[in-house]
Amino acid sequence: MKAAVLRTFGSPLTIETLPDPVLGTGEVIVDVVATGVTNYAIDVFSGARNYLLELPVVPGPGGIGRVRATGPDATRLQVGDWVFCDPTIRSRDDAANPDMILQGWTYRSAAALRLHRFFHHGSFAEQMLVPTENVTRIGEIDPADAGRWCALGRLLVPYGGLLAGDLQAGETLVVNGATGGFGGAGVAVALAMG
Missing domain, CATH: 3.90.180.10 (Medium-chain alcohol dehydrogenases, catalytic domain)
Known part of the structure; x- marks a missing residue:
């Protein structure tokens, strides 16, 4: 290979x-x-x-x-x-x-x-x-x-954090802007979760 x-x-x-x-x-x-x-x-x-x-x-x-x-x-x-x-x-x-x-x-x-x-x-x-x-x-x-699906790796990290934090739809989430790609992914995941 x-x-x-x-x-x-x-x-x-x-x-x-x-x-x-x-x-x-x-x-x-x-x-x-x-x-x-x-x-x-x-x-x-x-x-x-x-x-x-x-x-x-x-x-x-x-x-x-x-x-x-x-x-x-x-x-x-x-x-x-x-x-x-x-x-x-x-x-x-x-x-x-x-x-x-x-x-x-x-x-x-x-x-x-x-x-x-x-x-x-x-x-x-x-x-x-x-x-x-x-x-x-x-x-x-x-x-x-397939390349677009590679974003899963970035999205799963904040998704796990939001699940662990037991955040629910309608609650407020603050994301530090200095967290880069994972912070941006966290915002996208939080919006998708409501």
Whole structure:
């Protein structure tokens, strides 16, 4: 498969041919159709953000694609399904306090490094290996609209916050303007929720 690879911080991404992902239990292989590029990607790629990221890596947090293959424990996903791939991967051995990574973007602790090494490559590739629980069917979409569906990753963060805050339709929400893209997404989600 073709992929954009970050070999060293401060160097441009290079297009390379890498081995296709190998499917296991609890995993899905997705043909990536669209993925977003964060406005601070240059700071990650240059090393200025000091993100924990073991190189070389195929960057890219999350995306939209079609299921290529599912593991034997998937019961509803079908080959060809359109899906959203959530980049927030959690370890499975401590549900109350899981170690987490953003696939293809960063890991947060020494314990999460093992997870980062396993689900290492992100969505700047033709295919990616994703935990089954991180793949959500989105129904039939026009392939030309796949890029628009990448906004889900931005919208789900404030949506989770609004749900956790138990905000109800008609209540007032104040959003700090300095929160950038997530703040703007929070306003859009709050309006959609009433």
